[in-house]
Amino acid sequence: MIEVYTDGASNGDPGPSGAGIYIKQGHNQYNYTFFLGNLSNHEAEFHAVIQALIICKEKFPNEILSFRADSKIVVETIEKNYTKNKAFIPLLQTIHEHSSHFPHFFIKWIPEKQNMHADKLARQAIRNHHSKIR
Template sequence: MIKLYTDAASKGNPGPTGLGVLVIANHHQYQVTDTLQLADNHHGEFAAARLGFSYLLEHFGPQQTVLFYTDSRVLSDAIGKNYTKHYQEELAALNQLIGQFTTVVTQWIPDRENHGAHHLANQALKTLE
């Protein structure tokens, strides 16, 4: 079982955006960051999730059970309902990745429980300043 935490941090809305991914697998932590030159926070949250699931596919393969944690209600609701009014393209791209795994359980968590991914997103954002 793999735990995946993702987050995005934007300066401006839209603006430069940092993406943070924290993976906990086999008693090890893996940290991944990336940036977007211009995005709003919701697009950033979807991008961070895609980054996380892409990382898992590349490094662990699809035969995994993934517990996915996000502090984005928009993202967790979109995955749960398989619908979003404004982010259809982003959800479709994310679903292509999620669909490759054996099992994915998505859970919304409050900001205070997503410190690792949040810190990574802010670190990535600082590289754009």
Template sequence: MIKLYTDAASKGNPGPTGLGVLVINNHHQYQVTGTLARADNHHGEFAAARLGFQYLLDHFGAQQTVLFYTDSRVLSDTIGKNYTKRYQTELTALNQLINQFTMVITRWIPDRQNHGAHHLANQALRAIE
């Protein structure tokens, strides 16, 4: 079972956005960052999740059970309901990745439990400022 934590940090809303991904597998941590030139925080959260799931596919394959943790209520609710009015394009792109895995369990966590991904998102943001 792989644990995936993602987060986004934006300067301005919209503005430059850093993406942070923390993967934990067999007691090993893998850190991934990315950036978007301009996004609001919600679009950043979807982009961070896509980055994380793409990383898992590229490095671990699809035959995995993934515990996906996010501090974004919008993202976790959208995935849980498989419905959104405002982020349908982002949900469709994310589902194309999620649906390749054996099982994905999405859990919302408070900010204080997502420090690793949060730190990586801010680190990526500082690199583009």
């Protein structure tokens, strides 16, 4: 089983956004940062899950995925497979499409303090982008 921690961050709402992904596979650990452009914080959270699924499709095909996120909106939307928010509908569809490639995909909500590593990576993605454009 692959453990995947995701987080999205945004400077402003909307504003420059980043995704942080921390993956644990046994004793191996992987860190990823992605600059996402100008998004709301919630959109960045959804995009972090999408980016993590893309990574897992490439690096861990056919594995059982156990995702953890500190965004209740993202976790509840994915668990219920439903949202009224028009901006989230295509993101949910993308998550559903990518997650269907795995035998099992689970996502659970965790408190922010248990997701500090992914949060740090998401903020690093924004900082790294800002330092490149200066």
